[in-house]
Amino acid sequence: WDDEEDDEDDVDDTDDLDPEAEYAAWKLRELKRIKRDREAIEEREKELAEIERRKNLTEEERKAEDDAFLAKQKEEKESKGKMA
Amino acid sequence: MATHRADEKRFLDERGSSGPLAPNGLNPATIMEKPVRERIVDSYFWKDQCFAVNEADIVDRVVAHVRFIGGTYGDAQKPSPFLCLAFKLLQLGPDDDVIQEYLGYGGEKFKYLRALAVFYVRLTRKAKDVYLFLEPFLEDKRKLVMRTRTGRRLTFMDEFVDGLLTKERMCSTTLWKMPSRAQLEDEEKLDPRVSPLGDIEDLLDSEPEEVNGGGSEGSGRSKSP
Numbered sequence: 001w002d003d004e005e006d007d008e009d010d011v012d013d014t015d016d017l018d019p020e021a022e023y024a025a026w027k028l029r030e031l032k033r034i035k036r037d038r039e040a041i042e043e044r045e046k047e048l049a050e051i052e053r054r055k056n057l058t059e060e061e062r063k064a065e066d067d068a069f070l071a072k073q074k075e076e077k078e079s080k081g082k083m084a
Numbered sequence: 085m086a087t088h089r090a091d092e093k094r095f096l097d098e099r100g101s102s103g104p105l106a107p108n109g110l111n112p113a114t115i116m117e118k119p120v121r122e123r124i125v126d127s128y129f130w131k132d133q134c135f136a137v138n139e140a141d142i143v144d145r146v147v148a149h150v151r152f153i154g155g156t157y158g159d160a161q162k163p164s165p166f167l168c169l170a171f172k173l174l175q176l177g178p179d180d181d182v183i184q185e186y187l188g189y190g191g192e193k194f195k196y197l198r199a200l201a202v203f204y205v206r207l208t209r210k211a212k213d214v215y216l217f218l219e220p221f222l223e224d225k226r227k228l229v230m231r232t233r234t235g236r237r238l239t240f241m242d243e244f245v246d247g248l249l250t251k252e253r254m255c256s257t258t259l260w261k262m263p264s265r266a267q268l269e270d271e272e273k274l275d276p277r278v279s280p281l282g283d284i285e286d287l288l289d290s291e292p293e294e295v296n297g298g299g300s301e302g303s304g305r306s307k308s309p
Contacts, residue, residue, distance in 0.1 A: 011236040013227040015195075026225035026242060027281065033222070033246055034279055041266055 106208035112174040150196040154231035155256020206248040211262040
């Protein structure tokens with residue numbers, strides 16, 4: 001397992017060659033993670049809000065919304081069909 | 085540990101059916117997938133360096149031989165020393181005190197030891213403990229070499245830890261499905277994570293400048309008067 005370790009120099013994992021840049025790079029990664037996590041939470045909250053909204057509609061309103069959605073879906077499908 | 089035998093029969097042949105389970109309830113002998121286990125047991129590194137090894141020897145092995153993280157690599161899908169040692173840890177089943185030493189004091193000195201320990205913790209500990217053990221190392225910005233089937237690339241400890249917390253598969257091993265952090269927070273098993281960067285609201289407001297300002301903001305300089 002050690003036999004091929006000599007061609008290792010293509011990736012260097014020495015730390016603290018440029019501490020400032022390394023800190024900045026880490027900070028960017030950390031910010032991206034925070035952003036990603038927040039977006040996931042927002043997404044989830046949006047979904048819950050939507051479910052809640054639908055629950056509070058009357059049966060007819062829900063039906064109307066579904067029909068509109070299905071009609072739109074169908075329309076999209078047909079226009080796709082024409083292009084092909 | 086009492087269940088570790090030199091002949092390894094119990095672990096490899098009986099697949100841990102008579103041994104203790106990991107703290108998260110999984111059988112340590114089957115956490116890695118069968119083809120990977122077979123490659124590990126067949127490998128020269130396993131036979132030569134992982135025989136009759138205890139928790140302390142693991143440290144020596146990591147320091148002497150682990151130069152990259154990864155699962156199986158290359159066209160031949162060779163198991164990495166990292167993976168072999170992780171498999172050994174599954175067999176040894178070190179307890180939390182030992183893990184803390186790997187992660188803390190040892191991990192400060194030897195980054196690949198910490199990488200091995202976080203990987204092991206992710207495979208064997210309960211979800212809450214995984215978050216508690218691993219999250220402090222989202223601050224660890226040290227570089228690691230990751231070796232995959234196609235070659236080597238640079239990664240970082242924080243990126244590796246984040247991958248373990250969010251991905252489904254790392255280092256040729258399927259990570260067991262953990263509840264998300266948000267879920268555990270909702271159940272009040274975990275407190276919200278505080279980033280070492282401080283208050284998140286402030287950060288997100290000022291994010292664009294900070295990102296562009298890159299390396300200089302550590303010194304407190306600002307471009308605009």
